[in-house]
Structures are given as C-alpha cells and as structure tokens.
Amino acid sequence: ELTRDVTPPRLLRFLDEVTEVVLQADFKGLVILPDELQQYISKSKTHRTIIEELRQFVWGLISRKTALGVLFSMPDYAESAIREAGDDILQRLRNENLYYNLGGIYGREFPTQLWERYHDALDLGEVGGRIFNIGTLDAIGQIASRPDLGNGPRTVINLFRAAIEHYRDRGESF
DSSP: OOOOOOOHHHHHHHHHHHHHHHHHTTOSOEEEOOOOHHHHHTSSSOHHHHHHHHHHHHHHHHHOOSSEEEOOOOOHHHHHHHHHHHHHHHHHHHHTTOOOOGGGGOSTTHHHHHHHHHHHHTTOHHHHHHSSOTTHHHHHHHHHTOTTTOOTHHHHHHHHHHHHHHHHHHSOOO
C-alpha cells in the first residue's frame, strides 16, 4: 500500500524528523502554514472524530519543545465549527499565545498600511507614490473590509496587482 492514514501522532513524529533535518541544515527552525483547514473539517469523517484529531495534534504541538511553528489559516465558519465541539482547543491555543484572529487587522486602513510597508521595504520612491490615485487605497479598504463586496486581503492583493499592471502598461495611476 502506497499511502497510510495520517494520524496526529504520525504527523507529529514526521514533523519532528523534518524539523531535525532543517536544524541540521543550519536553519533556525521550521514553520508550516497549513491552508484550507476547512477542507479537513468538512471531510467525510464525523465532526467529532475530526475535532478529536485536531485536539490530539494541538496538544502534541504544545507539548513539544522543538523549533517547530504552525500557523493555521481558516475562515470564520471553520473556526466556528471548531469552537462548537472543541472550544478547549482554541482556548489552549490562546493560553499558549498560539491563537490569533487576524480579522481585526483587515479593516479599512489595511490597504494603505500595507502599501506603505511595500513602498518602504521595496524602496519604490516616487513611482510607488504614483501607482494609486488619492483615495484609491481607502476605496480598496472599503471594498475589502466588507464580506459582501470583497474577500479581505485577497481582494487587496488582487487590486494591488491590477494597479501595478495598470501603471506599468499605461503609465497612469490606478
């Protein structure tokens, strides 16, 4: 058989081994960013089984003293599904300072703040100041912060990409 069921203990052992390889290669540690956790939550297993597996994984992560970091990304409905049957998981993550709800940073000001960071970090100079018209970043923030109009940071990044391409192709502000 080419594949076997991935259980929390097997996954944690695998991550321990990978972390060791990473440390031996002179890196400071390993960070994994599992995306689309909602796919795991909605798979064919029972909700109770999924929550128990997640609980085992989180408890195992917290008990480890290795250079391993995990950052879960999930939409609000997936977090609600976890909270419904496994609020202790979220509480334990909060207690260990491993739980952050990033929704609060994606307000109306987020595009302006992010563009300022890009402008400074990439040393964009005058060109960076001409890519957007006055008020455009605020308008992007209004759209991105409303779930009925945008998709949060993905909307912001997509519009940044469109603005840069617009400026590159036409030499005009977005």
